[in-house]
Amino acid sequence: MSTDREFVERVREAADIAQLMAERGIKLVRSGRRLRALCPFHREKTPSFYVEPELGLYHCFGCGASGDVIKFVMETEGMAFPEALDYLAERFGVPKPTKTPGREKPRPSEALEFAVKFFHEKLLSDEGREALEYLKSRGVTPESVNEFALGYAPGNNALLRAGHAEGFGIPELAAAGLVSRNQDGDWFDFFRHRIVFPVYSPSGRNILGFSARAIGNEEPKYLNTQETQYFRKGEILYGLWRARQEIRKAGEAILVEGNLDVVLSHQIGLVNAVAPLGTALTPSHARLIRKYAERLVIAFDGDQAGRSAARRGIPHLVQEGILVRVARLPEGEDPASLAAGGRGDVLEGAIRQGVDWLAFLMGFYPDSLEGKKGFERELAEIIKPLPPEEREAYLARARELLGYSQDWVAGVNRRLSEETPREKPREHNEAEVILMAHAVARAGEESFAAGLAMINPSDLTHPDARRLLEMHREGKGLDEIIRDESLGGKVSAILTAGAGLQDDIRTSFARLALETIYRGLARTISEAEASGDRDAANEAMARRTLLRRSISILNNLNDRRSLKYPQRRNAIVSRLMALIPTILSPSRTPGAISESFASTRAELDRIETLLANINNPDWEEKVSKENKGAESHGREKG
Structure with a gap:
């Protein structure tokens, strides 16, 4: 077992998950050998959140939130894995591993910090001229290049060689997701001939990994750091470390599709914009947003793919208790193109005039009896997990859109309350x-x-x-x-x-x-x-x-x-x-x-x-x- 692995285990053993939860206002009640409470990750009236204190684990049988004491701190405090680990070590008096000069190699987190500096310097050098020209052509200013620490990955194992020169071995570079291995067993730079966007923890104190964009027509268009203990793209929002204070101040977040959408939105003053890392919106993303704001505007690309992506993300957001609106961007445009093309006012207007999510979903159905029934079915699936009073509010708005009577609201709400999720058949083994x-x-x-x-x-x-x-x-x-x-x-x-x-x-x-x-x-x-x-x-x-x-x-x-x-x-x-x-x-x-x-x-x-x-x-x-x-x-x- 490595020193880092031993350190993680010592922290898990020392940390009292029940004490941490109590300090955060979670009222735990003994239920046999377990503890039970109202879930801190979604709103409910009947406790479905259970804690196993002996193992330091939690699981909500309502929303599915689960993890150990480290993940609990990550979720509730908006920390990345290394930050949460250090916080718990200090909180419960676990000594951190000490480095022996000349013997212990740098940790993967230090390799990531080195890579940020390396890529940024390459972008500003002759090697990065093509990448820098591309960013300029997209409207990215030198100030944004520096503020977001944008960089260029040249390939040809340049990072691997530079890392070795700085004392980073293959284990550290691989653990950081910076190098990969081919079928012959040879190691090579994971990012090659790409513009790189460093991805930080919500606090901005730790670098987690990178999201890299192809300069030409190479596929995939975006390539993210491989999943590591630091980097889990389904739990990260690009730009949150720069946007979180403004999101809290405004009480509202703007969700865009890509990294350049975030950078260029920030350039024109929409500094509460964030984006998922080239992946579908997940429940973890929704929980992360909910920590900072109760309102959200989805401003995805103005094409069919963007509208479909917004539609898929709505259930996670609504079920997390977020008030969702959707901005209708001009056909074929995205936040980056509008901001770079001097049409920031169009983007701001679309965000300001965004429609509520029910009206947005209604637009996917024809104005017919069959279309209304289809909308009803989709609506029911989204709001079924919500408390009755919240369902009633959404049903009242849906009634207006559908032109139904008030009796319809009470009838649907009653039916959804009576329905119980069907238990999935258990496999014989x-x-x-x-x-x-x-x-x-x-x-x-x-x-x-x-x-x-x-x-x-x-x-x-x-x-x-x-x-x-x-x-x-x-x-x-x-x-x-x-x-x-x-x-x-x-x-x-x-x-x-x-x-x-x-x-x-x-x-x-x-x-x-x-x-x-x-x-x-x-x-x-x-x-x-x-x-x-x-x-x-x-x-x-x-x-x-x-x-x-x-x-x-x-x-x-x-x-x-x-x-x-x-x-x-x-x-x-x-x-x-x-x-x-x-x-x-x-x-x-x-x-x-x-x-x-x-x-x-x-x-x-x-x-x-x-x-x-x-x-x-x-x-x-x-x-x-x-x-x-x-x-x-x-x-x-x-």
Whole structure:
């Protein structure tokens, strides 16, 4: 584990997530071993926000917000990952890693800071003449070039060489997303012959990555830093570090499509403009905007693609409680072209006269009965998650647009209140994901660690379970897993909701481990029989017999008789799991195999005796005697 990884884990262990939430006015109420509260990320009347204090995780079953203590600070304080980590370290007294001169290499964040300076200097040099001329042709002033620290990436591994000269190795440059690797294993500059836009954290204190634009017709038009622990484009708004104070002052943000739209909007005084990084608007973007303003004007490009993108983003914004209007730009124009072409007044007028989102959506439907029904369906899907009083306000506005009676508002609102989300059918092997999530979260416990070491990912049937095990073996900690775009929310929901299984989680995970090994042995038997190796097939079948007996013990452990003795049950699980390597370890001679299997069967006999007497008052005394038998078994094996 690297020093940075260890530092992250120390911070997570030291930080008290419940205390942080209480300090921010979140009233947590005990609900079993978990805590419950009204969600701080969306408005609700019935608490659906749960906190698992032991693991330092939270999850809202209403809006889906989830994460650990680091992400909570990132979301509520508008900090980037490094800032949140440093804040928590200082808050809970965790010493930061110290650098040893000449030994420790610079951190990725320092490599990013170096890259900003390198790219900016290249833009202002002879090498960047074409890029600078392009920016001038688009109307970007020298002042904006400096204020936004715009740069030029020349390619030809210029950054890689310059980074090496400054003491940055491949690990730091790769972790910062500045270099990539080709199929031959050679490293090269990730950004080549592109104008680069540095992307900062909302506070402006940390550089997170870059968004780079092609100068000619090269595709893709925009290329962003690859996803890293610092850079997650679905959670970042370009220009927010320059716009956030003005957004708060105006109480309103302007959302444009691209980086140049932001730069040129700021040039003409629209300094509350921000943009997503070439990606569709996400719920995380909406939550980020909501931290700074309750009102937003979407000013996307004046073409069909821009209007469609605005339409897709509206549900996230409305469901976050933001009052949304949409600016109607002239056909074929965008904020950058209007600002650069001396038509800033047209852009400002379009923003000032923006229509509410309901009228905007109504424009997608024909003025017919069928068109009205289509609009009603889209409206219902957007406002269904909102509180009834908010739905009523939007329905009243929709009634005006549709020309319906007042009774329609009450009827639709009542129907939406009565509707409950249909539960998605659970996959037959969803238990694998639940168990694997708990296992990786508790990988420090012996019984879970043993199972994780035994399971072959290919023997798991659920792709999410396989990916979780692979991430664990890649050395990723729980904080990285729950920030994973595809799995993070699911893992947080599992861990904050409880086991999600009727049986004991440790026993169930041990059983999962043995069942996956059991399936793997079935393949071994088939392969041995296909090759005519009867000895290997018979040996694998004998191992399967012992595993089947072990699985039977675990099944019996979940019997009602043992439920009131969790410590006794855990002792049996640990003892059984310690026996599995003996069952699986290869033996060189038939005699050694027979002796090993006989000894293992004797140990299973002892474990079954302990299970049969698990309710006896003198059980612990009997365990002590049987432990001596287990030690004897180990000496026999040795």
